[in-house]
Amino acid sequence: MTMLLGPDASRGYENIPNTFGTAFPDANLIDVTAQVGWYYFVGTVTGKDGSEYGVILMMFRYTLLPPPIAAGSGCYGWITSGARA
Incomplete structure (x- = not known):
């Protein structure tokens, strides 16, 4: 979907912050x-x-639609109350 949006694919998302701060448990949301x-x-x-074994599990999420478009289409219905919206 983002390929269809072209150069505007990142419009509507938050910019990467200039500073970093972590506050738990919010950092896990x-x-x-x-x-x-x-x-x-x-x-x-x-x-x-x-024997001990190391385990690493990584998951990546790539959003298909910018938040304003997704909210307008009702695509946020899957989000639980613990997620930031």
Whole structure:
């Protein structure tokens, strides 16, 4: 869908901030105003033989429509109350 929008594909999304600040638990919420989201889990597991293994799970989210267009079409219905809208 964003390829159809051409140069305007990023219009309607929040700009990347010049400063960075993290406030938990809000930092863990889905930010629907961002065009791309990156979520990950890192941990270790222990096998039956006692060997430890590292686990990395990464998920990427790429929004198909800018928030104003998506909101107007009712595409935000899947968002839970914990997400930023």
